[in-house]
Amino acid sequence: QNTGQVNLIAETVRAIGVPIDFVITAQQARAYKPDHRLFQHAYDTMGVAKEETLHVGMGQVTDMKVCQELGIRSVWIDRVGEPLAPRWQPHAVLNDLTELPQLLSAP
Template sequence: MTVDARVRWATFDCFGTLVDWRHGIATGAELLFPGRGAELLDVYNRHEPQVQREFPAMRYRDVLTEALRRTAGEAGLDLLEDDARVLAVSIPFWPVFPDTRLALADLRAAGWRIALLTNCDRDVIGETQRRLAVAVDAVVTAEDVGSYKPHHNHFHRFADSFGATRDNWVHVAQSYFHDIRPAHELGIPRVWINRLAEPDDPSIADAVLPDLTELVQAVEQVHRADRLNTEGVR
């Protein structure tokens, strides 16, 4: 497929990068078990990737529910069956980060198309997009590809569908495990939004930011540098 150099794509992980996933999980847990939200968030963080590995075709709302069941079980808490879906029900209302809407709007104004490569279902991301309040040009979900990142299927589907290559594509994400590492493995230019000041090796990212405040400058710089490097190799 021929790449149109005039089309530049910035792809994003949604939850954790644009939407405050941690707040959503902790708040849901706090509703059920007051005073335990932050503690249960840390436990949940271990269980969700395991559920996704075990059941790659499971709908994300069901992943949320199963991971919460396992979290409560590990913590020795009695989780009522009707309460187990609190995360699946509340996810459309999880808040975007304060810097999200302006960063996306500025990126579009700079001529970038925006896509979401997300570990959720089509209906979930459809409901979530209204909170972004900025137009999105394309979406690839776990439901579309039958697997969850860090599997490479999201990236392959996007590249195949839109002719994206490293010449016109920068991926932006908070999750080192789900996004930055696989983007590095595939040679996709990448910006790590290290909101949590995590200690992972920053050298596999092309740029590292603490939030989205300077996103446009970072994406433009990564794109220019990668094109220069690519042209220099030819």
């Protein structure tokens, strides 16, 4: 692996400040968003089905469109008040990640 990419990912994971069970890169999957193979590689690596996951992302084409195509539950992080394409509606829209824990713990 590229040492620069590994260091960048390690720094990002540390900055998040919560335990991360899996770090899966596009380089490992040999597929880049919005390629569906990246998502399948992630599910295979984690040993889960898409129904057991919630995808959180800020890209319309790279995240929300793919989630709609694959039937993945999603949360869109809309940091700038951007209009979202109606056909790619996520399950929730948040301004940032601060409300995500509350969303995840809701019944």
